[in-house]
Amino acid sequence: MGYNKDWAPADVEFLKQNYGKLSPKEMATALNRSRDCVYKRATKMGLNAETRRNKQWTSEELFWLEEHWGLRSLNSSPKS
Numbered sequence: 001m002g003y004n005k006d007w008a009p010a011d012v013e014f015l016k017q018n019y020g021k022l023s024p025k026e027m028a029t030a031l032n033r034s035r036d037c038v039y040k041r042a043t044k045m046g047l048n049a050e051t052r053r054n055k056q057w058t059s060e061e062l063f064w065l066e067e068h069w070g071l072r073s074l075n076s077s078p079k080s
Contacts, residue, residue, distance in 0.1 A: 005032075005033065007041060011031055012041075012045070014027075014030065014031065015027065015031070015038065015041060015042060015045065015047070016045065016047070018030075019042055019047045020047075021058075024038055024039065
């Protein structure tokens with residue numbers, strides 16, 4: 001993983017768009033950075049656990065919910 005590597009605008013945008021959708025490990029792997037580095041940058045950008053809890057549903061997630069409402073138990077819902 002890269003250390004003291006500058007954040008390219010595309011990396012910042014990736015973090016902004018995927019924070020709360022991907023796991024920290026997945027984001028770290030995609031960005032070729034450590035999880036700690038991802039956490040630190042996310043915190044600097046104002047992204048945190050509260051941000052993840054209050055994230056808006058995507059249109060794909062809403063569609064899935066509408067299609068599957070009442071059809072499955074909670075144990076068979078897709079993993080994020």
